[in-house]
Amino acid sequence: MKVEKISELTTNRLSIYLRCLNDLAAQGAKTVSSDGLAKKFHLNSAQIRKDLAYFGEFGVRGVGYYIDDLRKHLTKILGLDKKHCVGIIGAGRLGTALADYYGFAQSNFSVAALFDADQDKIGQKVGTVEIFDIKSFAETVKKYKIDVAVIAVPAEFAQDVLEQITNSGIKAVMNFAPIPLRAKGDVKIKNVDLTISLESLSYFLAKPSNKNGKILKPNAAKSRIKQ
Amino acid sequence: MKVEKISELTTNRLSIYLRCLNDLAAQGAKTVSSDGLAKKFHLNSAQIRKDLAYFGEFGVRGVGYYIDDLRKHLTKILGLDKKHCVGIIGAGRLGTALADYYGFAQSNFSVAALFDADQDKIGQKVGTVEIFDIKSFAETVKKYKIDVAVIAVPAEFAQDVLEQITNSGIKAVMNFAPIPLRAKGDVKIKNVDLTISLESLSYFLAKPSNKNGKILKPNAAKSRIKQ
DNA sequence: AATTTATGTTTCAAGTGTGAAACAAAAGGA
DNA sequence: TCCTTTTGTTTCACACTTGAAACATAAATT
Numbered sequence: 001m002k003v004e005k006i007s008e009l010t011t012n013r014l015s016i017y018l019r020c021l022n023d024l025a026a027q028g029a030k031t032v033s034s035d036g037l038a039k040k041f042h043l044n045s046a047q048i049r050k051d052l053a054y055f056g057e058f059g060v061r062g063v064g065y066y067i068d069d070l071r072k073h074l075t076k077i078l079g080l081d082k083k084h085c086v087g088i089i090g091a092g093r094l095g096t097a098l099a100d101y102y103g104f105a106q107s108n109f110s111v112a113a114l115f116d117a118d119q120d121k122i123g124q125k126v127g128t129v130e131i132f133d134i135k136s137f138a139e140t141v142k143k144y145k146i147d148v149a150v151i152a153v154p155a156e157f158a159q160d161v162l163e164q165i166t167n168s169g170i171k172a173v174m175n176f177a178p179i180p181l182r183a184k185g186d187v188k189i190k191n192v193d194l195t196i197s198l199e200s201l202s203y204f205l206a207k208p209s210n211k212n213g214k215i216l217k218p219n220a221a222k223s224r225i226k227q
Numbered sequence: 228m229k230v231e232k233i234s235e236l237t238t239n240r241l242s243i244y245l246r247c248l249n250d251l252a253a254q255g256a257k258t259v260s261s262d263g264l265a266k267k268f269h270l271n272s273a274q275i276r277k278d279l280a281y282f283g284e285f286g287v288r289g290v291g292y293y294i295d296d297l298r299k300h301l302t303k304i305l306g307l308d309k310k311h312c313v314g315i316i317g318a319g320r321l322g323t324a325l326a327d328y329y330g331f332a333q334s335n336f337s338v339a340a341l342f343d344a345d346q347d348k349i350g351q352k353v354g355t356v357e358i359f360d361i362k363s364f365a366e367t368v369k370k371y372k373i374d375v376a377v378i379a380v381p382a383e384f385a386q387d388v389l390e391q392i393t394n395s396g397i398k399a400v401m402n403f404a405p406i407p408l409r410a411k412g413d414v415k416i417k418n419v420d421l422t423i424s425l426e427s428l429s430y431f432l433a434k435p436s437n438k439n440g441k442i443l444k445p446n447a448a449k450s451r452i453k454q
Numbered sequence: 455a456a457t458t459t460a461t462g463t464t465t466c467a468a469g470t471g472t473g474a475a476a477c478a479a480a481a482g483g484a
Numbered sequence: 485t486c487c488t489t490t491t492g493t494t495t496c497a498c499a500c501t502t503g504a505a506a507c508a509t510a511a512a513t514t
Contacts, residue, residue: 008427009501015426019382019405033460042409045460046503053462061461062511078426079433097324103405107425148428155246172428178246178330182269188431190424197417198334199242199305200235201375201399204415206306236471260490272490273473280492288491289481 010051011078016041017048018074025067033064084109084172085145089161090152091116091131094176098150100127112144134164141168148172155179162189237278238305243268244275245301252294260291307335311399312372316388317379318343318358321403325377327354339371361391368395375399382406389416 020041024032038045052058058073059065075081086104088095091114098104099111114131116122122133132140140146149165151158151173158177165173172188175181178195247268251259265272279285285300286292302308313331315322318341325331326338341358343349349360359367367373376392378385378400385404392400399415402408405422 007501011427011430012423014430015423016407019422035460044503046505049461050463057462059461060511061509062459062513064460077430077433079429080426082429082433084429084432093324093327093329097320097328100320101324101421102320103421103425107422108429109425147432172432174424174428180243188428190428192419192421192424194328194330194419195246195334196239196242197401197419198330198336199307200238201401201415201417202306202309202311202335203238203241203304204306205311205374205399206304206309234471262490271473273475276491277493284492286491287481288479289483289489291490 006054010054013043013047013051014074014078016043017051018071018078018080021067021071021074025071029067031064031066034059036064080108082108084148085112086110086148086150087113087115087137087141087144087146087170088129088150088152089115089134089137089165090154091118091121091126092152095150095152096126098152098176099129109148112146113140115140134161137164138168141170146170148174151175151177151181153177233281237281240270240274240278241301241305243270244278245298245305245307248294248298248301252298256294258291258293261286263291309335311336311375312339313337313375313377314340314342314364314368314371314373314397315356315377315379316342316361316364316392317381318345318348318353319379322377322379323353325379325403326356336375339373340367342367361388364391365395368397373397375401378402378404378408380404 017037020037020043021032024037024040034045034048037043037048049059052070055077056073058070086109088098088111091099095114095116099114104111111129114126114129115134115137116131117134119133121131124131147170149170149172151161151165153161155177158175158179158181162173162175162181166184166187171186173181173183174190174192176192176194178193180191180193181189183189244264247264247270248259251264251267261272261275264270264275276286279297282304283300285297313336315325315338318326322341322343326341331338338356341353341356342361342364343358344361346360348358351358374397376397376399378388378392380388382404385402385406385408389400389402389408393411393414398413400408400410401417401419403419403421405420407418407420408416410416
Protein backbone atom coordinates (compact mmCIF):
# COMPACT_ATOMS: atom_id res chain seq x y z
CA MET A 1 0.00 0.00 0.00
CA LYS A 2 1.44 3.30 -1.11
CA VAL A 3 1.39 6.65 0.59
CA GLU A 4 2.00 8.99 -2.33
CA LYS A 5 -0.52 11.64 -3.16
CA ILE A 6 -3.36 10.29 -5.21
CA SER A 7 -4.28 11.68 -8.59
CA GLU A 8 -7.80 12.86 -9.21
CA LEU A 9 -7.93 10.62 -12.25
CA THR A 10 -7.46 7.69 -9.90
CA THR A 11 -10.35 8.67 -7.64
CA ASN A 12 -12.50 9.35 -10.68
CA ARG A 13 -11.89 5.77 -11.73
CA LEU A 14 -12.83 4.59 -8.24
CA SER A 15 -16.24 6.17 -8.83
CA ILE A 16 -16.55 4.21 -12.03
CA TYR A 17 -15.44 0.96 -10.41
CA LEU A 18 -18.04 1.44 -7.71
CA ARG A 19 -20.79 1.81 -10.28
CA CYS A 20 -19.64 -1.29 -12.11
CA LEU A 21 -19.67 -3.21 -8.85
CA ASN A 22 -23.18 -1.97 -8.09
CA ASP A 23 -24.15 -3.25 -11.50
CA LEU A 24 -22.65 -6.66 -10.84
CA ALA A 25 -24.16 -6.86 -7.37
CA ALA A 26 -27.57 -6.10 -8.84
CA GLN A 27 -27.04 -9.06 -11.15
CA GLY A 28 -26.33 -11.26 -8.19
CA ALA A 29 -22.58 -11.72 -8.59
CA LYS A 30 -20.58 -12.30 -5.42
CA THR A 31 -16.97 -12.04 -6.56
CA VAL A 32 -15.16 -10.58 -9.52
CA SER A 33 -11.55 -10.54 -10.67
CA SER A 34 -9.82 -7.44 -11.94
CA ASP A 35 -9.69 -9.16 -15.28
CA GLY A 36 -13.39 -9.97 -15.29
CA LEU A 37 -14.25 -6.39 -14.34
CA ALA A 38 -11.96 -5.01 -17.00
CA LYS A 39 -13.37 -7.17 -19.78
CA LYS A 40 -16.96 -6.49 -18.84
CA PHE A 41 -16.69 -2.72 -18.60
CA HIS A 42 -13.86 -2.00 -21.03
CA LEU A 43 -11.35 -1.13 -18.36
CA ASN A 44 -7.73 -2.08 -17.77
CA SER A 45 -7.16 -4.82 -15.21
CA ALA A 46 -3.65 -3.70 -14.25
CA GLN A 47 -4.94 -0.22 -13.65
CA ILE A 48 -7.80 -1.46 -11.50
CA ARG A 49 -5.38 -3.32 -9.25
CA LYS A 50 -3.01 -0.38 -9.16
CA ASP A 51 -5.76 2.09 -8.32
CA LEU A 52 -7.12 -0.07 -5.53
CA ALA A 53 -3.66 -0.75 -4.16
CA TYR A 54 -3.30 2.92 -3.27
CA PHE A 55 -5.88 2.43 -0.56
CA GLY A 56 -5.29 -1.06 0.77
CA GLU A 57 -5.40 -4.73 -0.05
CA PHE A 58 -9.00 -5.47 -0.80
CA GLY A 59 -8.66 -8.56 -2.98
CA VAL A 60 -8.06 -12.20 -2.32
CA ARG A 61 -5.34 -13.87 -4.37
CA GLY A 62 -6.64 -16.71 -6.41
CA VAL A 63 -10.22 -15.44 -6.05
CA GLY A 64 -10.55 -11.81 -6.95
CA TYR A 65 -12.63 -9.28 -5.05
CA TYR A 66 -15.68 -9.91 -2.89
CA ILE A 67 -18.06 -7.46 -4.51
CA ASP A 68 -19.98 -6.38 -1.42
CA ASP A 69 -16.78 -5.98 0.51
CA LEU A 70 -15.12 -3.87 -2.15
CA ARG A 71 -18.25 -1.75 -2.56
CA LYS A 72 -18.15 -0.93 1.13
CA HIS A 73 -14.49 0.00 0.94
CA LEU A 74 -14.94 2.21 -2.10
CA THR A 75 -17.99 3.85 -0.54
CA LYS A 76 -15.92 4.70 2.50
CA ILE A 77 -12.90 5.85 0.52
CA LEU A 78 -15.04 8.17 -1.57
CA GLY A 79 -16.73 9.44 1.57
CA LEU A 80 -20.13 8.38 0.29
CA ASP A 81 -21.07 7.16 3.76
CA LYS A 82 -21.15 10.72 5.10
CA LYS A 83 -23.90 13.22 4.39
CA HIS A 84 -23.19 16.67 3.04
CA CYS A 85 -25.36 19.77 2.78
CA VAL A 86 -25.39 21.76 -0.44
CA GLY A 87 -26.08 25.44 -0.96
CA ILE A 88 -26.74 26.59 -4.52
CA ILE A 89 -25.92 30.18 -5.35
CA GLY A 90 -28.00 31.51 -8.21
CA ALA A 91 -31.69 30.65 -8.46
CA GLY A 92 -31.83 30.99 -12.23
CA ARG A 93 -32.72 28.20 -14.61
CA LEU A 94 -29.63 26.15 -13.96
CA GLY A 95 -29.68 26.69 -10.21
CA THR A 96 -33.31 25.70 -9.81
CA ALA A 97 -32.85 22.72 -12.11
CA LEU A 98 -29.95 21.56 -9.97
CA ALA A 99 -31.98 22.11 -6.80
CA ASP A 100 -34.08 19.09 -7.59
CA TYR A 101 -31.51 17.18 -9.59
CA TYR A 102 -31.82 13.62 -8.40
CA GLY A 103 -28.09 13.07 -8.82
CA PHE A 104 -27.44 14.98 -5.61
CA ALA A 105 -29.71 12.74 -3.61
CA GLN A 106 -28.28 9.66 -5.31
CA SER A 107 -24.93 10.63 -3.96
CA ASN A 108 -24.62 11.69 -0.37
CA PHE A 109 -25.60 15.29 -0.93
CA SER A 110 -28.83 17.02 -0.04
CA VAL A 111 -29.67 20.52 -1.18
CA ALA A 112 -30.42 22.70 1.85
CA ALA A 113 -30.76 26.16 0.35
CA LEU A 114 -30.78 28.32 -2.75
CA PHE A 115 -29.37 31.85 -2.75
CA ASP A 116 -30.11 34.82 -4.96
CA ALA A 117 -29.89 38.60 -4.96
CA ASP A 118 -33.23 39.12 -6.71
CA GLN A 119 -35.72 40.32 -4.08
CA ASP A 120 -38.62 38.86 -6.06
CA LYS A 121 -37.21 35.37 -5.75
CA ILE A 122 -36.22 35.48 -2.11
CA GLY A 123 -38.60 33.57 0.12
CA GLN A 124 -40.00 31.46 -2.72
CA LYS A 125 -39.48 27.73 -2.82
CA VAL A 126 -38.19 25.38 -5.50
CA GLY A 127 -39.57 22.02 -4.56
CA THR A 128 -38.80 21.87 -0.87
CA VAL A 129 -35.82 24.20 -1.08
CA GLU A 130 -36.19 27.83 -0.02
CA ILE A 131 -34.48 30.72 -1.78
CA PHE A 132 -32.53 32.91 0.64
CA ASP A 133 -31.03 36.37 0.28
CA ILE A 134 -27.41 36.11 -0.73
CA LYS A 135 -26.73 38.77 1.90
CA SER A 136 -27.55 36.24 4.60
CA PHE A 137 -25.22 33.67 3.07
CA ALA A 138 -22.80 33.29 5.97
CA GLU A 139 -25.55 32.92 8.58
CA THR A 140 -27.57 30.49 6.52
CA VAL A 141 -24.50 28.38 5.83
CA LYS A 142 -23.91 28.14 9.55
CA LYS A 143 -27.55 27.49 10.35
CA TYR A 144 -27.96 24.64 7.86
CA LYS A 145 -24.40 23.33 8.24
CA ILE A 146 -23.82 23.75 4.51
CA ASP A 147 -20.42 22.38 3.55
CA VAL A 148 -20.68 22.26 -0.24
CA ALA A 149 -21.42 25.22 -2.50
CA VAL A 150 -22.66 25.18 -6.08
CA ILE A 151 -22.05 28.26 -8.19
CA ALA A 152 -24.80 28.76 -10.77
CA VAL A 153 -24.53 32.48 -11.45
CA PRO A 154 -23.44 34.34 -14.60
CA ALA A 155 -19.71 34.40 -15.23
CA GLU A 156 -19.23 38.01 -14.18
CA PHE A 157 -20.40 37.33 -10.63
CA ALA A 158 -18.67 33.99 -10.15
CA GLN A 159 -15.42 35.32 -8.70
CA ASP A 160 -17.19 37.46 -6.10
CA VAL A 161 -19.46 34.60 -5.15
CA LEU A 162 -16.46 32.32 -4.74
CA GLU A 163 -14.94 34.81 -2.35
CA GLN A 164 -18.06 34.82 -0.19
CA ILE A 165 -18.08 31.04 -0.23
CA THR A 166 -14.49 30.68 0.89
CA ASN A 167 -14.94 33.40 3.53
CA SER A 168 -17.74 31.35 5.02
CA GLY A 169 -15.39 28.43 5.50
CA ILE A 170 -16.78 26.10 2.85
CA LYS A 171 -14.09 23.83 1.40
CA ALA A 172 -15.83 22.17 -1.55
CA VAL A 173 -17.24 24.05 -4.53
CA MET A 174 -18.82 23.02 -7.78
CA ASN A 175 -18.71 25.76 -10.38
CA PHE A 176 -21.14 25.84 -13.31
CA ALA A 177 -20.31 29.40 -14.33
CA PRO A 178 -18.54 29.46 -17.68
CA ILE A 179 -15.26 30.71 -16.28
CA PRO A 180 -12.59 28.52 -14.74
CA LEU A 181 -12.17 29.45 -11.10
CA ARG A 182 -8.95 28.65 -9.33
CA ALA A 183 -8.87 27.14 -5.88
CA LYS A 184 -7.19 29.13 -3.13
CA GLY A 185 -5.70 27.41 -0.14
CA ASP A 186 -7.33 24.16 0.80
CA VAL A 187 -10.54 24.73 -1.12
CA LYS A 188 -11.48 22.21 -3.78
CA ILE A 189 -13.20 23.49 -6.90
CA LYS A 190 -14.75 21.32 -9.59
CA ASN A 191 -15.39 23.26 -12.74
CA VAL A 192 -18.25 21.94 -14.85
CA ASP A 193 -18.14 24.07 -17.92
CA LEU A 194 -20.99 23.10 -20.20
CA THR A 195 -20.13 25.91 -22.58
CA ILE A 196 -16.69 24.50 -23.22
CA SER A 197 -18.18 21.07 -23.81
CA LEU A 198 -20.69 22.48 -26.26
CA GLU A 199 -18.10 24.51 -28.09
CA SER A 200 -15.92 21.45 -28.25
CA LEU A 201 -18.71 19.66 -30.10
CA SER A 202 -19.19 22.70 -32.27
CA TYR A 203 -15.51 22.66 -33.18
CA PHE A 204 -15.69 18.97 -33.99
CA LEU A 205 -18.63 19.48 -36.33
CA ALA A 206 -17.03 22.45 -38.02
CA LYS A 207 -13.46 21.34 -38.38
CA PRO A 208 -12.12 20.72 -41.88
CA SER A 209 -10.94 17.17 -41.18
CA ASN A 210 -14.56 16.18 -40.62
CA LYS A 211 -14.93 14.93 -44.16
CA ASN A 212 -18.13 12.92 -43.80
CA GLY A 213 -20.41 15.66 -42.60
CA LYS A 214 -21.91 18.03 -45.13
CA ILE A 215 -20.76 20.86 -42.95
CA LEU A 216 -17.35 20.83 -44.53
CA LYS A 217 -16.43 23.76 -46.66
CA PRO A 218 -13.31 23.70 -48.73
CA ASN A 219 -10.51 25.95 -47.53
CA ALA A 220 -12.12 26.31 -44.14
CA ALA A 221 -8.67 25.60 -42.75
CA LYS A 222 -7.06 28.45 -44.60
CA SER A 223 -7.94 31.14 -42.14
CA ARG A 224 -4.49 32.59 -42.57
CA ILE A 225 -4.19 36.31 -42.91
CA LYS A 226 -2.20 37.90 -45.64
CA GLN A 227 -1.98 41.61 -45.24
CA MET B 228 1.22 27.40 -38.88
CA LYS B 229 1.25 23.74 -38.04
CA VAL B 230 -0.74 20.89 -39.45
CA GLU B 231 -0.48 18.36 -36.64
CA LYS B 232 -3.62 17.08 -35.03
CA ILE B 233 -4.93 19.46 -32.42
CA SER B 234 -5.49 18.44 -28.84
CA GLU B 235 -8.88 18.94 -27.29
CA LEU B 236 -7.19 20.82 -24.47
CA THR B 237 -6.09 23.35 -27.04
CA THR B 238 -9.58 23.93 -28.42
CA ASN B 239 -10.95 24.11 -24.90
CA ARG B 240 -8.54 26.93 -24.27
CA LEU B 241 -9.69 28.64 -27.46
CA SER B 242 -13.18 28.74 -25.91
CA ILE B 243 -11.73 30.44 -22.89
CA TYR B 244 -9.73 32.93 -24.93
CA LEU B 245 -12.86 33.84 -26.84
CA ARG B 246 -14.73 34.60 -23.63
CA CYS B 247 -11.87 36.73 -22.35
CA LEU B 248 -11.86 38.64 -25.61
CA ASN B 249 -15.61 39.19 -25.36
CA ASP B 250 -14.99 40.56 -21.90
CA LEU B 251 -12.33 42.94 -23.12
CA ALA B 252 -14.42 44.01 -26.09
CA ALA B 253 -17.31 44.81 -23.75
CA GLN B 254 -14.91 47.04 -21.85
CA GLY B 255 -14.08 48.86 -25.03
CA ALA B 256 -10.55 47.56 -25.62
CA LYS B 257 -9.39 47.38 -29.22
CA THR B 258 -6.13 45.43 -29.02
CA VAL B 259 -4.51 43.12 -26.53
CA SER B 260 -1.15 41.38 -26.35
CA SER B 261 -0.76 37.75 -25.40
CA ASP B 262 0.98 38.98 -22.28
CA GLY B 263 -1.80 41.37 -21.38
CA LEU B 264 -4.39 38.67 -21.89
CA ALA B 265 -2.39 36.22 -19.81
CA LYS B 266 -1.89 38.61 -16.91
CA LYS B 267 -5.50 39.71 -16.86
CA PHE B 268 -7.06 36.25 -16.93
CA HIS B 269 -4.34 34.18 -15.28
CA LEU B 270 -3.29 32.41 -18.43
CA ASN B 271 0.08 31.66 -19.99
CA SER B 272 1.16 33.99 -22.77
CA ALA B 273 3.40 31.45 -24.49
CA GLN B 274 0.57 28.98 -24.56
CA ILE B 275 -1.85 31.52 -25.98
CA ARG B 276 0.48 32.20 -28.87
CA LYS B 277 1.16 28.54 -29.38
CA ASP B 278 -2.52 27.64 -29.36
CA LEU B 279 -3.42 30.36 -31.83
CA ALA B 280 -0.49 29.48 -34.07
CA TYR B 281 -2.08 26.12 -34.82
CA PHE B 282 -4.75 27.90 -36.80
CA GLY B 283 -3.03 30.83 -38.42
CA GLU B 284 -1.26 34.10 -37.86
CA PHE B 285 -3.79 36.35 -36.25
CA GLY B 286 -1.57 38.79 -34.42
CA VAL B 287 0.42 41.83 -35.41
CA ARG B 288 4.00 41.93 -34.21
CA GLY B 289 4.75 44.87 -32.02
CA VAL B 290 1.03 45.44 -31.42
CA GLY B 291 -0.69 42.28 -30.27
CA TYR B 292 -4.09 41.11 -31.44
CA TYR B 293 -6.94 43.18 -32.77
CA ILE B 294 -9.68 41.99 -30.46
CA ASP B 295 -12.59 42.07 -32.88
CA ASP B 296 -10.53 40.40 -35.55
CA LEU B 297 -9.39 37.59 -33.26
CA ARG B 298 -12.91 37.09 -31.94
CA LYS B 299 -14.15 36.57 -35.48
CA HIS B 300 -11.40 34.06 -36.18
CA LEU B 301 -12.00 32.09 -32.99
CA THR B 302 -15.74 32.12 -33.61
CA LYS B 303 -15.14 30.62 -37.03
CA ILE B 304 -12.57 28.10 -35.82
CA LEU B 305 -14.91 26.87 -33.11
CA GLY B 306 -17.74 26.69 -35.61
CA LEU B 307 -19.83 29.11 -33.59
CA ASP B 308 -20.97 30.82 -36.75
CA LYS B 309 -22.98 27.75 -37.79
CA LYS B 310 -26.28 26.75 -36.23
CA HIS B 311 -26.89 23.25 -34.91
CA CYS B 312 -30.07 21.46 -33.90
CA VAL B 313 -30.16 19.50 -30.67
CA GLY B 314 -32.28 16.49 -29.76
CA ILE B 315 -32.43 15.55 -26.09
CA ILE B 316 -33.13 11.91 -25.27
CA GLY B 317 -34.76 11.47 -21.89
CA ALA B 318 -37.47 13.89 -20.76
CA GLY B 319 -36.79 13.42 -17.06
CA ARG B 320 -35.65 16.14 -14.72
CA LEU B 321 -32.27 16.63 -16.27
CA GLY B 322 -33.52 16.41 -19.84
CA THR B 323 -36.28 18.95 -19.35
CA ALA B 324 -33.95 21.26 -17.44
CA LEU B 325 -31.50 21.12 -20.32
CA ALA B 326 -34.31 21.74 -22.81
CA ASP B 327 -34.54 25.33 -21.70
CA TYR B 328 -30.96 25.74 -20.56
CA TYR B 329 -29.95 29.13 -21.85
CA GLY B 330 -26.39 27.92 -22.44
CA PHE B 331 -27.51 26.15 -25.59
CA ALA B 332 -28.96 29.28 -27.06
CA GLN B 333 -25.92 31.28 -25.98
CA SER B 334 -23.81 29.00 -28.09
CA ASN B 335 -24.98 28.14 -31.56
CA PHE B 336 -27.30 25.32 -30.55
CA SER B 337 -31.07 25.29 -30.47
CA VAL B 338 -33.07 22.48 -28.93
CA ALA B 339 -35.47 21.07 -31.52
CA ALA B 340 -36.94 18.03 -29.76
CA LEU B 341 -37.12 15.92 -26.64
CA PHE B 342 -37.50 12.14 -26.79
CA ASP B 343 -38.89 9.69 -24.27
CA ALA B 344 -40.40 6.22 -24.10
CA ASP B 345 -43.04 7.15 -21.52
CA GLN B 346 -46.40 7.36 -23.33
CA ASP B 347 -47.70 9.86 -20.75
CA LYS B 348 -44.99 12.35 -21.63
CA ILE B 349 -45.15 12.02 -25.40
CA GLY B 350 -46.92 14.93 -27.04
CA GLN B 351 -46.42 17.26 -24.09
CA LYS B 352 -44.28 20.35 -24.35
CA VAL B 353 -41.43 21.69 -22.26
CA GLY B 354 -41.35 25.38 -23.00
CA THR B 355 -41.56 25.40 -26.78
CA VAL B 356 -40.01 21.96 -27.21
CA GLU B 357 -42.22 18.97 -27.90
CA ILE B 358 -41.62 15.50 -26.47
CA PHE B 359 -41.55 12.83 -29.17
CA ASP B 360 -41.74 9.06 -29.00
CA ILE B 361 -38.27 7.59 -28.98
CA LYS B 362 -39.56 5.08 -31.53
CA SER B 363 -39.83 7.86 -34.07
CA PHE B 364 -36.29 9.01 -33.36
CA ALA B 365 -34.79 8.44 -36.81
CA GLU B 366 -37.65 10.18 -38.63
CA THR B 367 -37.74 13.12 -36.26
CA VAL B 368 -34.00 13.57 -36.54
CA LYS B 369 -34.34 13.77 -40.28
CA LYS B 370 -37.39 16.03 -40.15
CA TYR B 371 -35.80 18.59 -37.83
CA LYS B 372 -32.26 18.18 -39.19
CA ILE B 373 -31.00 17.31 -35.74
CA ASP B 374 -27.22 16.96 -35.77
CA VAL B 375 -26.41 16.94 -32.06
CA ALA B 376 -27.79 14.48 -29.50
CA VAL B 377 -27.90 14.86 -25.73
CA ILE B 378 -28.23 11.70 -23.67
CA ALA B 379 -30.14 12.33 -20.45
CA VAL B 380 -31.41 8.85 -19.64
CA PRO B 381 -30.48 6.51 -16.76
CA ALA B 382 -27.16 4.73 -17.09
CA GLU B 383 -28.62 1.37 -18.01
CA PHE B 384 -30.25 2.71 -21.18
CA ALA B 385 -27.39 4.95 -22.28
CA GLN B 386 -25.58 2.39 -24.43
CA ASP B 387 -28.73 1.45 -26.35
CA VAL B 388 -29.64 5.08 -26.86
CA LEU B 389 -26.16 5.79 -28.17
CA GLU B 390 -26.59 3.03 -30.71
CA GLN B 391 -29.82 4.55 -31.99
CA ILE B 392 -28.13 7.93 -32.18
CA THR B 393 -25.18 6.70 -34.21
CA ASN B 394 -27.47 4.66 -36.46
CA SER B 395 -29.33 7.82 -37.31
CA GLY B 396 -26.13 9.41 -38.56
CA ILE B 397 -25.60 11.95 -35.79
CA LYS B 398 -21.89 12.66 -35.23
CA ALA B 399 -21.88 14.75 -32.04
CA VAL B 400 -23.16 13.52 -28.70
CA MET B 401 -23.20 14.95 -25.22
CA ASN B 402 -23.67 12.29 -22.58
CA PHE B 403 -25.04 13.14 -19.14
CA ALA B 404 -25.65 9.53 -18.13
CA PRO B 405 -23.28 8.46 -15.37
CA ILE B 406 -21.42 5.96 -17.48
CA PRO B 407 -18.53 6.81 -19.76
CA LEU B 408 -19.54 6.02 -23.34
CA ARG B 409 -16.90 5.40 -25.94
CA ALA B 410 -17.04 6.93 -29.37
CA LYS B 411 -17.18 4.58 -32.33
CA GLY B 412 -15.90 5.62 -35.70
CA ASP B 413 -16.10 9.31 -36.38
CA VAL B 414 -18.62 10.12 -33.66
CA LYS B 415 -17.60 12.63 -31.01
CA ILE B 416 -18.84 12.06 -27.49
CA LYS B 417 -18.50 14.53 -24.64
CA ASN B 418 -19.11 12.87 -21.31
CA VAL B 419 -20.41 15.22 -18.64
CA ASP B 420 -20.45 13.08 -15.56
CA LEU B 421 -21.86 15.09 -12.69
CA THR B 422 -21.77 12.05 -10.44
CA ILE B 423 -18.03 11.72 -10.79
CA SER B 424 -17.62 15.41 -10.05
CA LEU B 425 -19.78 15.12 -6.97
CA GLU B 426 -18.00 12.04 -5.73
CA SER B 427 -14.72 13.77 -6.32
CA LEU B 428 -15.81 16.50 -3.94
CA SER B 429 -17.04 13.86 -1.52
CA TYR B 430 -13.64 12.20 -1.60
CA PHE B 431 -11.92 15.50 -1.00
CA LEU B 432 -14.06 16.23 2.03
CA ALA B 433 -13.61 12.74 3.44
CA LYS B 434 -9.97 12.07 2.80
CA PRO B 435 -7.68 11.77 5.81
CA SER B 436 -5.25 14.45 4.65
CA ASN B 437 -8.07 16.98 4.97
CA LYS B 438 -6.95 17.98 8.43
CA ASN B 439 -8.94 21.17 8.82
CA GLY B 440 -12.37 19.72 8.45
CA LYS B 441 -13.98 17.99 11.37
CA ILE B 442 -14.76 15.10 9.08
CA LEU B 443 -11.39 13.54 9.70
CA LYS B 444 -11.34 10.30 11.59
CA PRO B 445 -8.07 8.82 12.77
CA ASN B 446 -6.98 5.70 10.92
CA ALA B 447 -9.46 6.34 8.16
CA ALA B 448 -6.64 5.48 5.77
CA LYS B 449 -6.00 2.10 7.32
CA SER B 450 -8.73 0.29 5.51
CA ARG B 451 -6.45 -2.68 5.14
CA ILE B 452 -7.96 -6.13 5.47
CA LYS B 453 -6.44 -8.77 7.65
CA GLN B 454 -8.22 -12.03 7.31
C1' DA C 455 1.80 -31.46 -1.81
C1' DA C 456 1.53 -29.64 -6.18
C1' DT C 457 -0.92 -26.75 -9.30
C1' DT C 458 -3.63 -23.04 -10.67
C1' DT C 459 -5.40 -18.60 -10.25
C1' DA C 460 -5.25 -13.83 -9.43
C1' DT C 461 -3.55 -10.18 -6.51
C1' DG C 462 0.09 -6.79 -5.05
C1' DT C 463 4.07 -4.49 -6.53
C1' DT C 464 7.82 -2.80 -9.16
C1' DT C 465 9.88 -1.37 -13.28
C1' DC C 466 10.02 0.50 -17.77
C1' DA C 467 8.73 2.59 -22.14
C1' DA C 468 5.72 5.57 -24.64
C1' DG C 469 2.82 9.35 -25.18
C1' DT C 470 1.13 13.84 -23.92
C1' DG C 471 0.86 18.33 -22.03
C1' DT C 472 3.20 22.26 -19.84
C1' DG C 473 6.15 26.01 -19.43
C1' DA C 474 10.51 28.19 -19.93
C1' DA C 475 13.95 29.98 -22.96
C1' DA C 476 15.77 31.67 -27.04
C1' DC C 477 15.58 34.01 -31.32
C1' DA C 478 14.23 35.64 -35.93
C1' DA C 479 10.84 38.54 -38.06
C1' DA C 480 7.63 42.14 -38.48
C1' DA C 481 5.46 46.43 -37.17
C1' DG C 482 5.46 50.96 -35.18
C1' DG C 483 7.63 54.94 -32.98
C1' DA C 484 11.44 58.11 -32.05
C1' DT D 485 17.41 54.66 -39.62
C1' DC D 486 17.49 52.56 -35.25
C1' DC D 487 15.12 50.83 -31.32
C1' DT D 488 11.40 48.70 -28.97
C1' DT D 489 7.67 45.72 -28.75
C1' DT D 490 5.50 41.50 -29.52
C1' DT D 491 4.43 37.73 -32.40
C1' DG D 492 5.61 33.17 -34.47
C1' DT D 493 8.40 29.25 -33.91
C1' DT D 494 11.55 25.90 -32.25
C1' DT D 495 13.71 23.47 -28.71
C1' DC D 496 14.15 21.44 -24.39
C1' DA D 497 13.28 19.75 -19.80
C1' DC D 498 9.87 18.30 -16.62
C1' DA D 499 5.79 16.11 -15.01
C1' DC D 500 2.13 13.04 -15.44
C1' DT D 501 -0.55 9.15 -17.06
C1' DT D 502 -0.98 4.97 -19.20
C1' DG D 503 -0.19 0.22 -20.23
C1' DA D 504 2.72 -3.64 -20.59
C1' DA D 505 5.67 -6.92 -18.47
C1' DA D 506 7.54 -9.52 -14.90
C1' DC D 507 7.41 -11.79 -10.59
C1' DA D 508 6.70 -12.96 -5.75
C1' DT D 509 2.90 -14.12 -2.85
C1' DA D 510 -1.29 -15.89 -1.15
C1' DA D 511 -5.45 -18.61 -1.50
C1' DA D 512 -8.10 -22.34 -3.37
C1' DT D 513 -8.36 -26.67 -5.81
C1' DT D 514 -7.01 -31.17 -7.14
